[in-house]
Amino acid sequence: MDINALRELLKTDLVTIKFMKLDGTEREMHCTLLPEYLPPMRELNPNIKYAPSLYTITAWDLEQNAWRSIKFESVLSIETDNYVVKC
Numbered sequence: 001m002d003i004n005a006l007r008e009l010l011k012t013d014l015v016t017i018k019f020m021k022l023d024g025t026e027r028e029m030h031c032t033l034l035p036e037y038l039p040p041m042r043e044l045n046p047n048i049k050y051a052p053s054l055y056t057i058t059a060w061d062l063e064q065n066a067w068r069s070i071k072f073e074s075v076l077s078i079e080t081d082n083y084v085v086k087c
Contacts (some may be wrong), residue, residue, distance in 0.1 A: 001085050003057065003072045005031070009080070010059050016079040017057070019070050026076065029068060031059035039065075 001009075009015055015035040017029050032038075038060050057075075061068040078085040 001078060003055070003068070006057060006072070006075075006078060009078070010034075010057070013080045013082075014062070015059075017059075017070065018076040018079075019074040020076060021074070029059075029070070030062045031068065032062060033059055037062065 006015075006017075010031065012034070014030065014032050014034070014037075017025060017031060019029070021027050022027075030040055055072055056069050058069045060066075060068060075087045077087060
């Protein structure tokens with residue numbers, strides 16, 4: 001799966017992404033870009049750049065109730081209710 005396919009998947013499903021943090025530890029993030037899970041626009045911080053980077057995935061973390069970004073190259077696996085992709 002490439003980064004654009006993952007972005008599209010996040011817009012249509014709840015996704016669990018396992019990735020390697022910068023400190024070398026593994027983390028699992030339950031996230032999405034489905035509109036019904038995102039905060040209202042008025043809650044977005046106008047000082048933060050929300051435009052996607054070529055190499056970074058930004059999604060709404062369902063457990064932390066906050067925006068989180070990860071480097072696509074650090075992704076270990078991508079899982080939904082329908083399938084699992086090992087990277």
